[in-house]
Amino acid sequence: MSTPSLTALTPAPGHSRGLRSITVAHGSMDPRTGLLEYVVRNDAHTWIRRGGGLVAYGETARFTVTGPDRFTRAQEWWRRELAGAEVLDELSVPGSGLIAFGSFAFSKTSAHESRLIVPEVVVGCSEGMSWLTYITDDADAELTAEAAEAALAAYLVEPDAGRSPSPGDRLGPGVLSEDQYKVAVAEGVKHVRAGELSKLVLARDVVAHLDTPVATAQVLRELAVRYEDCWTYAVDGLIGSTPEMLIKVEDSTARARVLAGTLDRASAPADDPGYATRVLAGSEKQLHEHQIAIDSLTETLGPFTSSMTSHSEPFVLQLPNVWHLASDVMAQLTVDEDGLVPTSLALVQALHPTAAVCGTPTTVAGALIRELEHLQRGPYAGPVGWIDAGGNGEWGIALRGAVVETPTRVRLYAGCGIVEGSQPEAELAETWSKFRPMIEALGLSR
Numbered sequence: 001m002s003t004p005s006l007t008a009l010t011p012a013p014g015h016s017r018g019l020r021s022i023t024v025a026h027g028s029m030d031p032r033t034g035l036l037e038y039v040v041r042n043d044a045h046t047w048i049r050r051g052g053g054l055v056a057y058g059e060t061a062r063f064t065v066t067g068p069d070r071f072t073r074a075q076e077w078w079r080r081e082l083a084g085a086e087v088l089d090e091l092s093v094p095g096s097g098l099i100a101f102g103s104f105a106f107s108k109t110s111a112h113e114s115r116l117i118v119p120e121v122v123v124g125c126s127e128g129m130s131w132l133t134y135i136t137d138d139a140d141a142e143l144t145a146e147a148a149e150a151a152l153a154a155y156l157v158e159p160d161a162g163r164s165p166s167p168g169d170r171l172g173p174g175v176l177s178e179d180q181y182k183v184a185v186a187e188g189v190k191h192v193r194a195g196e197l198s199k200l201v202l203a204r205d206v207v208a209h210l211d212t213p214v215a216t217a218q219v220l221r222e223l224a225v226r227y228e229d230c231w232t233y234a235v236d237g238l239i240g241s242t243p244e245m246l247i248k249v250e251d252s253t254a255r256a257r258v259l260a261g262t263l264d265r266a267s268a269p270a271d272d273p274g275y276a277t278r279v280l281a282g283s284e285k286q287l288h289e290h291q292i293a294i295d296s297l298t299e300t301l302g303p304f305t306s307s308m309t310s311h312s313e314p315f316v317l318q319l320p321n322v323w324h325l326a327s328d329v330m331a332q333l334t335v336d337e338d339g340l341v342p343t344s345l346a347l348v349q350a351l352h353p354t355a356a357v358c359g360t361p362t363t364v365a366g367a368l369i370r371e372l373e374h375l376q377r378g379p380y381a382g383p384v385g386w387i388d389a390g391g392n393g394e395w396g397i398a399l400r401g402a403v404v405e406t407p408t409r410v411r412l413y414a415g416c417g418i419v420e421g422s423q424p425e426a427e428l429a430e431t432w433s434k435f436r437p438m439i440e441a442l443g444l445s446r
């Protein structure tokens with residue numbers, strides 16, 4: 001397997017025949033809002049958690065691809081772009097310098113285009129540092145702090161208006177009705193009981209029809225404030241706030257957050273603080289589902305690492321809508337004889353799709369998803385995130401999100417892990433708990 005390396009992705013300084021970028025320190029940020037003050041336009045690309053991360057505007061380059069080799073081809077394109085690039089970066093931290101935002105289709109057979117987008121301006125904030133990056137393909141453009149500030153100012157000058165819920169806004173069914181979804185779950189359980197697979201993830205969609213155009217920036221700000229432990233993403237109309245980190249690479253350290261096992265907070269008794277721990281961490285079914293997800297990640301990540309640690313027991317992650325059983329995994333990536341480690345995108349390629357969104361074994365689950373779901377997942381449950389010139393990056397799984405299909409039509413997706421003990425009615429209810437972040441951020445009710 002050829003894994004692009006950190007060094008192979010590092011652009012040569014001083015000669016340019018393509019992308020050119022400058023990164024400068026950017027004034028201090030309001031600690032209460034962090035990056036959110038920059039999420040003012042509906043075309044923002046975002047990757048935000050607890051006020052930090054990246055917000056970007058504009059598009060200097062784009063690569064689109066479909067098919068089973070979408071990750072390899074995207075990496076090749078990124079390497080080619082970097083090879084001819086000129087990069088001035090006074091910070092040189094993960095996420096500074098040249099970066100691309102990306103979103104990949106869940107399925108290798110999907111007609112949906114996976115994409116890498118190199119923005120024009122990026123505001124970044126991490127560990128008390130803030131920076132501004134300006135990226136151009138104009139050989140004559142000046143790479144100065146003033147040029148970067150001017151490029152950012154041009155995007156911020158006209159913020160998009162928010163919207164208020166309208167009486168005509170409504171939530172309609174998606175491809176499968178609720179009853180059809182329950183039938184699909186029951187079918188899935190039969191296959192699990194027959195021993196064909198141990199876990200299968202079945203998803204469904206619902207469609208928000210709005211009276212007036214969706215105010216994406218407002219939706220993203222609401223998601224980022226409410227779901228501050230999640231990663232609020234926006235890439236080209238794919239928006240949401242995911243609690244699941246597929247892989248994060250910072251130099252030679254990789255991290256992942258694996259989730260599986262869900263409990264709706266809406267149905268919890270108010271006066272029982274031990275409820276989530278008892279019901280989730282005390283449930284054989286939930287622990288089994290979680291173990292399958294952990295095993296799938298660690299088995300695949302193992303060959304890339306020299307050491308790996310995770311807690312022996314999952315913890316209960318509390319989000320505003322649900323509790324999850326969660327495990328954080330940290331690994332040291334193996335450094336090869338040339339001193340190189342795999343890039344974040346190379347690891348994405350190896351890890352996707354995990355048991356959290358597909359099932360185990362992957363091929364059996366993938367075939368059953370196609371047979372039972374009747375849904376074009378598109379970018380739902382695919383990797384979403386960013387990569388920099390050094391190969392660092394953060395790639396979440398595009399969950400708890402939606403695709404803005406037209407200014408007034410937004411498609412929401414949610415799925416559930418199906419194991420032997422799954423009940424169709426309970427899984428249907430669980431999809432509603434997973435739709436809730438988007439339903440509320442859009443100002444809708446069920």
Ligand SMILES: C=C(O[C@H]1C=CC=C(C(=O)O)[C@@H]1O)C(=O)O
Pocket residue numbers: 201203244259260261262324355356357399400413414415416417418434
């Ligand atoms: C497939 C989804 O969630 C996955 C991630 C966490 C917990 C899950 C579960 O408990 O079923 C799912 O595997 C989704 O949110 O659409």
